[in-house]
Each structure stands twice: as structure tokens, then as C-alpha cells.
């Protein structure tokens with residue numbers, strides 16, 4: 597089989613190439629990424645991939661296109677949907693076209709390894725391009741090897757990027773790490789805020805938190821089922837209940853985070869992260885792994901909290917188990933996607 601593998605960067609290619617080779621598929625790597633900015637970043641990723649493919653003896657084609665202007669022109673009208681409206685189609689269309697015109701049997705992409713990408717939308721776009729250019733799209737759920745690939749890339753000393761690629765994704769990362777306190781007039785200063793945070797396990801009336809739990813999981817029936825045997829934790833700031841979480845035991849090694857929700861007025865202040873850190877510290881005394889089932893939109897948040905190993909997808913979970921349609925922002929919830937966090941990790 598002649599496979600053209602669209603490749604976004606060297607670290608993401610590691611697991612994809614290794615696993616394809618285990619299947620006796622020898623991919624040809626195809627670099628076409630007009631979404632990576634600024635130019636120094638584009639060059640760093642491209643040059644690292646050149647060296648890496650050479651070192652492992654993989655054929656690689658480099659389609660040069662530093663497409664900053666075209667990229668910005670095409671996404672500026674709808675920045676929130678830039679990935680699916682422009683960035684995925686432009687890269688996968690070029691890959692499918694090149695594959696068809698140059699005698700390949702099929703094409704695929706290393707974007708399928710990343711839990712940060714919108715996996716189902718990638719499949720949808722790739723299938724559209726396969727149809728348009730009358731060529732097969734080879735789907736593999738490379739996410740199972742994301743952590744393994746990243747670890748190997750670090751060991752090999754490959755260039756590890758800090759953001760997805762476009763300037764808008766760079767801005768998101770930058771803002772997330774920047775202290776956004778406004779400047780105050782001369783002579784004024786911020787008073788230090790004392791975080792009087794207490795997290796405790798609720799032993800008595802767990803049902804008093806049903807209304808808050810319903811904000812993250814709209815089925816009272818399902819909540820009641822896991823609440824029965826689950827541990828419920830409450831994070832309080834001063835006297836206010838701010839964030840709650842429910843954890844159940846699956847087997848001798850594994851627990852599952854079934855629900856975590858922060859009251860609306862406290863969202864965006866890192867309380868859920870604090871709760872997850874507390875839970876991980878607490879359960880790692882006896883368990884090895886914590887699972888979480890989530891929707892596509894929330895995967896990046898959980899991956900950042902260490903849930904970086906893809907486990908499984910339960911297709912149509914939200915359609916089959918809920919009476920009404922469930923929406924997460926503008927995304928209709930259909931599948932439940934599981935990731936896990938290794939509780940034995942040192943950090």
C-alpha cells in the first residue's frame with residue numbers, strides 16, 4: 597500500500613510512523629502546513645521533521661507554503677471555527693490531491709494523534725476530500741499512542757512546539773500563561789488575596805448538590821446512579837461552595853472522575869484544576885489510574901490536567917442515554933470519549 601501521510605510536525609509523526617511500520621505500511625511523509633506562524637516557528641518544525649525523517653529512513657516530501665496572508669484572510673471572519681472551516685480542509689485537500697496525482701493508494705494525517713485536535717471533524721473533512729479526489733482515506737486512531745510518541749520525541753531531543761500552529765493558537769497559550777492584571781494608577785497596588793480554600797469529602801447528604809451536578813450532567817437518573825457509591829468532594833472558598841466532583845471506583849487500580857463542576861460565578865479561576873490535583877494526590881495512595889469520560893470540546897482541558905492517554909470512545913452515548921439533545925457550546929454531544937491520567941507519575 598502506498599500511503600501519503602500528511603505530517604504536521606516531527607513529534608506527532610513519531611508514534612504514527614512507528615505504528616504504521618508495525619503494520620508493514622511504509623508511509624511517505626508529506627509536509628504541507630501553511631497554518632504555522634511565525635516563519636521562525638514554521639522553519640523550526642519543518643527542519644526538525646527533515647532531520648527526523650532522514651534519521652529514520654522515511655521518504656519525505658516538503659511542499660513549501662508559508663501561508664500567513666492567505667491563512668489570515670480566510671479565517672478572520674470566523675476565528676472560532678477556523679480549524680474545521682479552513683485549516684483542516686486546506687491541508688487535507690492538498691494532501692488528497694497530491695496523493696491522487698502522484699500514484700498513492702491512500703492518504704492519512706498525523707493530526708489524528710493529537711488529543712488537542714477535533715478528531716471527529718478531522719475524519720469528516722478527510723472523508724470529504726477522499727470522495728472529492730476519489731482516493732482512500734486511511735483512518736487510524738493514533739491517539740492511543742500520543743503519550744508514548746511525545747515521550748520518545750522528548751528523549752530524541754526533537755523540537756517540541758508550545759502551540760498548535762497559527763498565531764491565534766499562540767495567543768491562546770500566551771494569554772493562558774500571562775498575568776492579566778490591569779495596570780493600576782501610580783500609588784495604587786493590588787492587595788494580596790488570601791485563598792482560603794478547603795476541600796473535603798462530603799459524608800452526609802450528597803443529594804443536596806444535585807442541582808449543581810446537573811449543570812455538568814443533565815440526567816438526574818444517571819447522577820443518582822454514580823452518586824450512590826461515589827465519593828463526593830466539595831471545594832469551598834471561605835464559606836462558599838465553589839466546585840464539586842464525584843469519583844467512583846472501577847476496579848482495584850482504577851477510579852473514574854464522573855462529574856466535576858464549578859459554580860458559574862467562579863469559573864475561569866482555576867478551581868477545577870485545584871480539585872483535580874487534590875483528587876489525584878488523594879487517590880494515588882491506592883489507585884494507579886483515573887479515567888474521565890468527556891465530550892470533544894473538553895478534551896484539551898483534561899489533557900492539560902494530565903489525562904493524556906486516550907482510552908476508548910463510546911459511540912452515540914449521549915444520543916442513547918439522554919432523553920433530549922445535549923449541547924456543549926455549539927457542539928452537539930454524541931460520543932463519550934475516555935482519557936486517563938496515570939496516578940503513579942511523579943509530577
Ligand code: SF4
Pocket residue numbers: 631632678679683684760761762764765
Ligand atoms: S488552532 Fe491549530 S488546527 Fe486550528 S486553525 Fe490554528 S493551527 Fe489550525
